[in-house]
Amino acid sequence: MKxxxxxxxxxxxxxxxxxxxxxxxxxxxxxxxxxxxxLTGSSTVAPxxxxxxxxxxxxxSNVRVDVQTGGSxxxxxxxxxxxxxxxxxxxxxxxxxxxxxxxxxxxxxxxxIVNRANPVTALDRQQIxxxxxxxxxxxxxxxxxxxPITVVNxxxxxxxxxxxxHHFDLQNSAVKAHVIIGDNQQGIKTVAGNPDAIGYxxxxxxxxxxxxxxxxxxxxxxxxxxxxxxxQNGAFPLARPLNLVTRSEPAGIIKAFIEFARxxxxxxxxxxxxxxxxxx
Amino acid sequence: MIWSWHNxxxxxxxxxxxxxxxxxxxxxxxxxxxxxxxxxxxxxxxxLQHVPLSRFISDASWHPAQGLYNIAPMLGAxxxxxxxxxxxxxxxxxxxxxxxxxxxxxxxxxxHRRTIxxxxxxxxxxxxxxxxxxxxxxxxxxxxxxxxxLTGIVVLTMMILPxxxxxxxxxxxxxxxxxxxxAAALGLTRWSMINGVVLPAARSGIASGIxxxxxxxxxxxxxxxxxxxxxxxxxxxxxxxxxTLTANIALEMAYAMGDHRAALFVTGLALLAMxxxxxxxxxxxxxxxxxx
Numbered sequence: 044m045k046x047x048x049x050x051x052x053x054x055x056x057x058x059x060x061x062x063x064x065x066x067x068x069x070x071x072x073x074x075x076x077x078x079x080x081x082l083t084g085s086s087t088v089a090p091x092x093x094x095x096x097x098x099x100x101x102x103x104s105n106v107r108v109d110v111q112t113g114g115s116x117x118x119x120x121x122x123x124x125x126x127x128x129x130x131x132x133x134x135x136x137x138x139x140x141x142x143x144x145x146x147x148x149x150x151x152x153x154x155x156i157v158n159r160a161n162p163v164t165a166l167d168r169q170q171i172x173x174x175x176x177x178x179x180x181x182x183x184x185x186x187x188x189x190x191p192i193t194v195v196n197x198x199x200x201x202x203x204x205x206x207x208x209h210h211f212d213l214q215n216s217a218v219k220a221h222v223i224i225g226d227n228q229q230g231i232k233t234v235a236g237n238p239d240a241i242g243y244x245x246x247x248x249x250x251x252x253x254x255x256x257x258x259x260x261x262x263x264x265x266x267x268x269x270x271x272x273x274x275q276n277g278a279f280p281l282a283r284p285l286n287l288v289t290r291s292e293p294a295g296i297i298k299a300f301i302e303f304a305r306x307x308x309x310x311x312x313x314x315x316x317x318x319x320x321x322x323x
Numbered sequence: 324m325i326w327s328w329h330n331x332x333x334x335x336x337x338x339x340x341x342x343x344x345x346x347x348x349x350x351x352x353x354x355x356x357x358x359x360x361x362x363x364x365x366x367x368x369x370x371l372q373h374v375p376l377s378r379f380i381s382d383a384s385w386h387p388a389q390g391l392y393n394i395a396p397m398l399g400a401x402x403x404x405x406x407x408x409x410x411x412x413x414x415x416x417x418x419x420x421x422x423x424x425x426x427x428x429x430x431x432x433x434x435h436r437r438t439i440x441x442x443x444x445x446x447x448x449x450x451x452x453x454x455x456x457x458x459x460x461x462x463x464x465x466x467x468x469x470x471x472x473l474t475g476i477v478v479l480t481m482m483i484l485p486x487x488x489x490x491x492x493x494x495x496x497x498x499x500x501x502x503x504x505x506a507a508a509l510g511l512t513r514w515s516m517i518n519g520v521v522l523p524a525a526r527s528g529i530a531s532g533i534x535x536x537x538x539x540x541x542x543x544x545x546x547x548x549x550x551x552x553x554x555x556x557x558x559x560x561x562x563x564x565x566x567t568l569t570a571n572i573a574l575e576m577a578y579a580m581g582d583h584r585a586a587l588f589v590t591g592l593a594l595l596a597m598x599x600x601x602x603x604x605x606x607x608x609x610x611x612x613x614x615x
Contacts, residue, residue: 050344051340086577112577113577113578114577114578116578116580117577117578117580120580190467191467193463193467193468193469198553198574198575198578199386199387199388199575199578199579199583200388200575200577200578200579200583201578214389215386215388215389216383216384216386216389216391220554221467221468221552221554221564222468222470222552222553222554222564223552223553223554223555223564223566223574224553225548225573225574229455229549232455232456233455233459233470236455236456236459236460236463236469237459237460237463237467237468237469237470238463239463239467239468240467240468
């Protein structure tokens, strides 16, 4: 009997808490003049957008910026369906995505990476294609050690993959990968841990990790060194814009955020992520 | 006796409240499984409408962006990696539990048990991270690329080992002391007592422990995603890279839309079907064993 009373009491307490918590949350979001800005999309843009959002919140005390990741296509989809105010896309809009407005906040390059112990210093376009399609399977064929190549590819849906395939004019089903990775970090860790691996990741994060003792090195592409500098001056061939996307002509708080994200005030944040700021 | 009959047949007011409460809780927990199943079916419906189920095992490959949806290699990878892990973890876990119960001094046994319990509490992403940065390069030195079926099996083994060890430990503790005394009275050695009396008596507990571990291995996602390499293929050796069903969902779900997304839910359905089959088998064998 006593136990039953305790049980019922416990349930009442749980129920009461449950009733109270949403009320408090509602109060917070319903505070007069409080505005919420939801950004979804590319996992490459998201960390930058979150930093920009934090600074934006500091300047506008009545705005809360909510950043969620899920890939470029997801971001564009969410903007279309109204789930998000602003979509983040780490690529230019496709032809079937017209009607949306996109604003470039930074540029990023995609660079080929190999392990630091690998003696190979450059690969030409055809060599990379042959490696990724399985025609070259040993580093010896491209001037390296006599070791089998480990090809690292990205999982389907990532814009880095789309851009890479597009640049080298490949079909994903033609790629003979040995390892498939999700995000940039996993790619860098995989290549750093395997002396015979080759992969491609965002130059921003690769350059950062290479300077922080990850055992990787960036290879030049078409004779152009893979560096933030070359992405900035437009010399690097495999680069992509990082965009904010809206459904209609931005107005109000959305406009303010986009203008802020493209202003000089966030250049340091863009560079801290090893991206390249837009020209002002 | 009469008192308890009375109590069961005509429920008092508190009892009927409790009964209602219990019914509600039971209904809720049963409903969750059904709801998950319905949800999976409804989410995968868009693709099932125009892609027949048979194509999920007969397509040339898994390239959802190009409309190819073969999940059979991933089914195989899930089965192989779980099977490998269970094969490795079972003897280790049983040995650990036997050592704890019948060979270790009490103080050591207590600490051993605590260590195993700690092993069970380590988050899977930590195992994955360790596997990716330490184990994969080691195995890569044997045979590249390092991230492979074997790496996956080793990491999974470490993750399910505590499950096996702890459940077998509990099963051994449940063996009636009278059996042990009987065995001792017959003058059996410690090993013949374990082999002839304890293990047969604890058989069903051990079996359900292994089953639990197998289900955990099948459902494991984060660690296997980081160490197995994720290439969709039938592995031609232990060193080949594979992608499990769970890794497929985790890897692509965040970026998938339309048919691709629905196809991932089909992957989820396949996973659920696999676990149901496994549990079904376990029940079947349990009944079988009970009749013997």
